[in-house]
Amino acid sequence: MNNNFSFSLQDCDGSARLGVINTAHGQIKTPAFMPVGTSATVKVIKNIDILNSGADIILGNTYHLMLRPGAELIEKAGGLHKFMGWNKPILTDSGGFQVMSLSNIRKINDEGVEFSSHIDGTKYFVTPEKSISIQYQLGSTITMAFDECIAFPATYEDSKKAMIRSFEWAYRSKNNFVTRNGYGLFGIVQGGVYRELREESAKKLIEIGFDGYAIGGLAVGEGQEIMFEVLDYLPAILPKDKPRYLMGVGKPSDIVGAVSRGVDMFDCVIPTRSGRTGQAFTSRGAVNIRNAKYRDDFSPLESDCKCYACVNHSMAYLHHLAKSNEILASMLLSEHNIFYYQKLMSDIRYHISKKTFTSFAKSFIADDIADESC
């Protein structure tokens, strides 16, 4: 629908896909992982280090940004890219998920959602039209349709109602989306864990037509097995020539398993949130750097990792920083985890291109037994 926003599928290995999304702010190599920059910052990391990790795109949260500093201020700054100093693509969620999970909802009906801010209690009324126009003010490279997210577990009836409302909101989102070259709009498939609802949701969204299709309402507590059951059929019924985005996912093995089922894009707070609590991802599994066994381990977290911490510091030093509650521990581990995730995506893309992804995925998931909880 937008001339310069396009997805080019370059290769496949089984259901895993290698591609490139072309946008007004540059290319996104897929499968892609988007670090989460909730409030116009990927927490505790400078943009330069996100760039160096290899990330092509980050995610911003419409809900947080509309509350603080406000869409008008960001528009006045010249958009979110200029405001936060990030020149590559930005995807913004629509606010639907955070409205449901963070705010105090006053009223929800077919028109939209009335809620009060979790920060200062200010009242807001957000409709699909409002969400899309805020994302326009932000200048999002990829705008997400406004949807209704319900908690897990949900009955068939509740899932159906939310799916139908989300579809109607997707329709209104599309109608209010102002096309600009190189900017895209994604629809969000809902329907909980019910195949019939998921299929109906996908079919209706495809009829409307979007630049990409997201899978919402997973990674909300159902567990990897049930999530993979949905992914066993859902990506296959989405258009081949559009990117598929699994929202809010996930752990490394979730990502590998979802890629093997045909998903192209991911976002998750796990690498940064884990970094702030002393958790590090490594090829040996997850590491809790506060563990006493690292006190005098003078080797790096990961010997072939190119992140600042692995090049310059030992696990013993990171252990000391974490035990001393030094913020530098959060800085170094968050950055390391973002590097780990981007390296994982790069490895995934490499193996798809070499047609070795299936065996890579199999051994990756089999090996996914963390040595320490993360």
Add this chain to the structure above:
Amino acid sequence: MNNNFSFSLQDCDGSARLGVINTAHGQIKTPAFMPVGTSATVKVIKNIDILNSGADIILGNTYHLMLRPGAELIEKAGGLHKFMGWNKPILTDSGGFQVMSLSNIRKINDEGVEFSSHIDGTKYFVTPEKSISIQYQLGSTITMAFDECIAFPATYEDSKKAMIRSFEWAYRSKNNFVTRNGYGLFGIVQGGVYRELREESAKKLIEIGFDGYAIGGLAVGEGQEIMFEVLDYLPAILPKDKPRYLMGVGKPSDIVGAVSRGVDMFDCVIPTRSGRTGQAFTSRGAVNIRNAKYRDDFSPLESDCKCYACVNHSMAYLHHLAKSNEILASMLLSEHNIFYYQKLMSDIRYHISKKTFTSFAKSFIADDIADESC
């Protein structure tokens, strides 16, 4: 006393001195400001950014390091330089000041100080010999003699007692110091605000002979005027061919005023601590970035500053981060403040070399009216 540890006085302008300290870990251009790296990290800044700010040397705290992670572990790592990944000079204080200000002192006598850790209550007994041997384990480029710091205000009698004890401890510090090429030992002049005591302390320390002379017991609440009164006579009675270090100082105008009185080295937590509370130093005075007037100020903090924040971000963005309690605000402001301090030292050195320091200092101190409290 150590072949390769030397101070070369290159130029003077009035009492202000331009020099270079040669050490085993490289040169230190003076006047020098040492960022404080209490627990083996300058808080919330990576070493690479300290380096980029132009700092030649940082300070570590013996008291904190002996408590956590412990001198033995750092020695096992190959010393503090290797442990924290900083290859340029490190000065460590002797622990005297922190023992008095942070720990729970059980007993203090001529032998040393018995205290319990403020972290976990563990009992320690530190003597001058112990402090020097810990600093040896740390591999400090510049070791500080162990001294007794008393609170301000202090009577003449108390100041005299502490000065005499500090002198005796300085003697024992020197006796226990193991000389290594390019490593130095500094004595600390005490005596409170009493000229007679200060002169006696200086004279006795010079008789022992040190690689540099520190001025302790100032910046403890006496105010700039009284501090400058001491500095009006004290640096002049210290050896010309050794560096003079004013401990724990200070605000920019304190530094400029002390340099004009013949001081060569400084350390202070102000730039980093201020950064963590939303305060920034600029040529226009101190800025509280949380102030509402910066909400939509899209200019940088300081247009000719080379720090990451000033090159990449606006005050409006920094304001947003600080108001949102994002750690990135602390990261960017701490780094900016360290850049500001190093730029100040660089300007000071430039003006001494050009014999324009006196007028620079005069206008700098006259202009030192912060627009917002810092």
